[in-house]
Amino acid sequence: MTTTTGASTASDGIAIRRRRKPATPYLLLIPAVAALLVGLGYPVYWQIVTSLQEFGLMQQFGAPPEFVGLDNYARIFTDTEVWSVVAKSIAFCLVNALLTVGIGLGLAVLMRSVHGWVRITMQITLLLAWATPLVAAVTVFRWLFDDRNGVVNWLFVQLGQENLDGYNWLGNVWTFFMVASFIVIWMSVPFVALSIYAGLTQVSEEVLEAARIDGAGSRQILWRIIMPLVRPVIAIVLLLQIIWDLRVFAQIRLLQDAGAPISETNLLGNYIYELGVGSQDFAGAAAVSLFVLVLTMVLSGPYVRYLMKEDAA
Amino acid sequence: MSAVVTDTDTPAPTAPASGLRPVRRRRVRPGKILLSGLGLLLALVWVFPVYWMMNSALTPDAILGADTPNFFPVHFTLTNLSSVLTDSGFLNALGMSVMVTFLTIALVLAFAFLAALAISRWRFRGRTSFILAVLFIQMLPAEGLFIAQYQMMSSLGLLNQVIGISVLYVAMLVPFTVWMLRGFVAGVPIELEEAAMVDGLSRPKAFIRITFPLLAPGLIASGVYAFLQAWNEFTTALVILPAESAQTLPIWLRSFLSASANRGINWAEVMAASTLIAVPVIIFFLFVQGRMTSGLVSGAVKG
Numbered sequence: 268m269t270t271t272t273g274a275s276t277a278s279d280g281i282a283i284r285r286r287r288k289p290a291t292p293y294l295l296l297i298p299a300v301a302a303l304l305v306g307l308g309y310p311v312y313w314q315i316v317t318s319l320q321e322f323g324l325m326q327q328f329g330a331p332p333e334f335v336g337l338d339n340y341a342r343i344f345t346d347t348e349v350w351s352v353v354a355k356s357i358a359f360c361l362v363n364a365l366l367t368v369g370i371g372l373g374l375a376v377l378m379r380s381v382h383g384w385v386r387i388t389m390q391i392t393l394l395l396a397w398a399t400p401l402v403a404a405v406t407v408f409r410w411l412f413d414d415r416n417g418v419v420n421w422l423f424v425q426l427g428q429e430n431l432d433g434y435n436w437l438g439n440v441w442t443f444f445m446v447a448s449f450i451v452i453w454m455s456v457p458f459v460a461l462s463i464y465a466g467l468t469q470v471s472e473e474v475l476e477a478a479r480i481d482g483a484g485s486r487q488i489l490w491r492i493i494m495p496l497v498r499p500v501i502a503i504v505l506l507l508q509i510i511w512d513l514r515v516f517a518q519i520r521l522l523q524d525a526g527a528p529i530s531e532t533n534l535l536g537n538y539i540y541e542l543g544v545g546s547q548d549f550a551g552a553a554a555v556s557l558f559v560l561v562l563t564m565v566l567s568g569p570y571v572r573y574l575m576k577e578d579a580a
Numbered sequence: 581m582s583a584v585v586t587d588t589d590t591p592a593p594t595a596p597a598s599g600l601r602p603v604r605r606r607r608v609r610p611g612k613i614l615l616s617g618l619g620l621l622l623a624l625v626w627v628f629p630v631y632w633m634m635n636s637a638l639t640p641d642a643i644l645g646a647d648t649p650n651f652f653p654v655h656f657t658l659t660n661l662s663s664v665l666t667d668s669g670f671l672n673a674l675g676m677s678v679m680v681t682f683l684t685i686a687l688v689l690a691f692a693f694l695a696a697l698a699i700s701r702w703r704f705r706g707r708t709s710f711i712l713a714v715l716f717i718q719m720l721p722a723e724g725l726f727i728a729q730y731q732m733m734s735s736l737g738l739l740n741q742v743i744g745i746s747v748l749y750v751a752m753l754v755p756f757t758v759w760m761l762r763g764f765v766a767g768v769p770i771e772l773e774e775a776a777m778v779d780g781l782s783r784p785k786a787f788i789r790i791t792f793p794l795l796a797p798g799l800i801a802s803g804v805y806a807f808l809q810a811w812n813e814f815t816t817a818l819v820i821l822p823a824e825s826a827q828t829l830p831i832w833l834r835s836f837l838s839a840s841a842n843r844g845i846n847w848a849e850v851m852a853a854s855t856l857i858a859v860p861v862i863i864f865f866l867f868v869q870g871r872m873t874s875g876l877v878s879g880a881v882k883g
Binding site: 289291295299300302305306309310374378380381382385386388389391392394395396398399400401403407408409410411413415418421453457461510514516521524535536539540542543544549553556557563564566567570571575578 | 612616623644719
């Protein structure tokens with residue numbers, strides 16, 4: 268994409284301006300690029316360097332760091348705890364992303380088939396859930412699942428599950444992740460449902476009418492006409508959900524405050540936090556961080572390609 | 581799922597396709613009523629946590645500790661809200677949040693606007709690489725960076741400082757904001773500006789008088805987006821603002837809950853605090869939500 272090719276397609280006025288001031292766009296980019304280099308570029312560089320160095324107690328008191336090659340990676344990734352954290356993170360991410368998209372798709376289809384005022388009620392409640400700040404949401408769920416006075420335990424007792432009276436949901440690893448999943452799904456379904464619903468409404472009436480004339484029933488129209496047309500939206504929200512559900516540091520950290528077994532409930536972000544801030548093992552934390560960054564970049568590839576196509580369009 | 585499809589409705593019928601259709605539409609449809617009931621039930625489930633937060637915020641703590649929960653604020657009180665509003669920790673965190681958020685918004689809008697102008701008004705060498713970089717960078721998780729950012733801010737002496745955390749927020753938010761503003765800038769035809777120049781305005785004047793006002797909705801939407809992100813951010817703030825005096829509201833809420841836990845959690849006050857943090861966010865959110873959805877997945881269906 269050179270200056271001349273772009274100019275040839277535009278009007279003469281711009282072409283002249285472009286030839287006279289080829290430096291302008293670069294000048295306009297300077298502040299943004301500078302901010303990105305300071306806030307993200309340097310930290311990434313630091314992580315790459317640090318992950319290849321010995322960064323022990325000596326170095327924290329000013330000794331020059333020693334280059335150790337891939338020793339940190341070897342040390343970290345032969346640790347079974349790391350692999351258990353990675354496995355838990357991926358499982359948590361996939362289960363939540365699939366459930367979120369499944370429920371969101373169900374809600375979107377449901378919104379098509381209900382009375383207008385019901386649809387608006389659903390949209391408003393979804394927006395409220397989406398808008399709730401993460402910290403407030405986790406705090407409310409801690410209150411809902413409170414062992415002494417929480418509504419959830421009260422409800423179970425009313426339904427005859429007396430043994431759940433005073434049950435501490437956040438004390439057990441499995442129920443801990445279940446509550447965490449409720450929070451993640453509750454917060455992410457609105458985006459998925461409203462995006463897919465927006466996609467459903469964009470399917471043109473002519474296409475549906477044509478299908479009806481050809482004798483397709485409503486079930487066939489949904490699965491043979493509408494679903495293939497909204498598949499791109501579903502694919503994109505699923506991908507975004509997978510990327511977002513890998514980064515659930517805050518939800519887990521805030522729930523752990525209720526007294527959960529920390530080492531067993533750590534996911535990747537929390538493990539890095541413990542390693543870096545907790546144990547001051549910066550080299551190890553840098554190595555795991557880079558692993559997370561690379562994983563995210565790989566997963567983001569298809570999404571970025573999709574957005575680039577949008578830009579060209 | 582199969583129950584859902586039995587009654588797919590047909591919005592705004594222009595002309596009856598066949599003789600059968602209108603008759604079917606006029607019939608009372610038990611399926612649709614059933615589905616609407618299901619929809620209302622799900623809406624209730626989704627809104628309940630938000631409702632419960634506000635209901636608990638307006639109920640005395642002693643009542644919340646009763647054996648049977650009160651589902652309506654029959655013991656209405658404002659004491660919880662007022663005790664949070666006069667809490668010095670809350671006010672301190674509010675001040676910190678306001679400073680960080682507004683510095684972030686100002687810098688993000690300025691930087692992203694200039695960059696959006698560059699990529700939507702010029703075709704230059706490196707443009708595609710810049711866009712590609714921006715799109716990848718916006719996906720980077722804070723969890724993969726915060727240890728390095730902590731080290732950097734610590735060595736610069738900027739831990740617990742407004743400027744330190746704001747720089748990180750700006751870097752985090754510039755990419756998506758550039759992407760969002762790019763669409764707005766591209767939507768204002770350059771011909772408008774040129775017409776004004778033909779009528780005798782200089783280029784800067786034409787830009788300020790003609791193009792800039794048309795970009796106001798885009799700048800407002802991006803500003804609200806930056807507000808929501810900076811106001812709600814937890815992960816980076818937890819690491820970069822370790823001192824109690826430097827806490828932003830989300831970090832303060834966490835320590836407020838932990839402090840309360842030592843003497844049996846006062847859920848009424850904790851919910852009042854959550855409500856006070858959430859309400860401005862919910863109001864602002866309703867303004868930009870359409871823009872955010874379309875920014876993320878726009879035009880995926882062109883059927």
